[in-house]
Amino acid sequence: MSHIESPWTRLASRTARALLTRKGATYEEAVLALRSIGVRDTAKSLELRVQRGSLKFSSFLQLLCALQADLPPEFQRVVDETDNWENACQQLVLNLLTQNAISLDELARRLDGSGIHINLTQVQKGAFSLALLLQVAYVLPIRALDRYVDRSDIAKAASESMVTGTH
Numbered sequence: 601m602s603h604i605e606s607p608w609t610r611l612a613s614r615t616a617r618a619l620l621t622r623k624g625a626t627y628e629e630a631v632l633a634l635r636s637i638g639v640r641d642t643a644k645s646l647e648l649r650v651q652r653g654s655l656k657f658s659s660f661l662q663l664l665c666a667l668q669a670d671l672p673p674e675f676q677r678v679v680d681e682t683d684n685w686e687n688a689c690q691q692l693v694l695n696l697l698t699q700n701a702i703s704l705d706e707l708a709r710r711l712d713g714s715g716i717h718i719n720l721t722q723v724q725k726g727a728f729s730l731a732l733l734l735q736v737a738y739v740l741p742i743r744a745l746d747r748y749v750d751r752s753d754i755a756k757a758a759s760e761s762m763v764t765g766t767h
Contacts, residue, residue: 607760609653612731615749616650616660623667633666653731658685660730672744690726693736700740710739715762 620630627643627650634641639662649655662685664671671679674695682688697704704720711718716735722728737745738758 605653606731607757608731608735611653611734611749611753611757612655612729613651613653614753615730615734616653616655616663619660619663619667619669619748620650623669625667630663630667633668634662637662637666639666655730656689657728657730657733658689658726660733661685661688670747672747674744686726688726689728690724693723693726693728696736696740696742702740707736707740711735714739714758 620627625633627647631641631643631646634646646659649659661675661679663669664675665679675692678688678691678695682691693704697707702710704723707723708718708720714735716738718732718735719728723732733742733745734749734754734757736742737749737751738754741751
């Protein structure tokens, strides 16, 4: 699958790079930290995914844990209670939907109304990108993300993507 640059992928890239910068970690150091939690990656692969903004949310969650970032309590609870990263991502989205009393179909409808089309199967399996999570945060604010990305930057990415037609 080829990479398509969009305001969302640029925001995902900045969000991940900010985490690395805030934790003072190089890509090589991040890969070593990831190995300590059982995740195998290469510095070059990680760097390319971060720079392109194509990092999966599960990989971002792994980075948060490996770099010992302070996790929001709702993230920490799910990470502690689930058996793999995709299940944690899936559970985080399901919890968000439950908290807001909406279904996955309703979330898809809200995103569609903003010109954002999602693959429900990827979301159901927890195999979605950080960019998609940021898109979800546009239509359904995720307070736990506030420590990693500003709401104004999410709104700006949405506005830019509507103007350019790159969702």
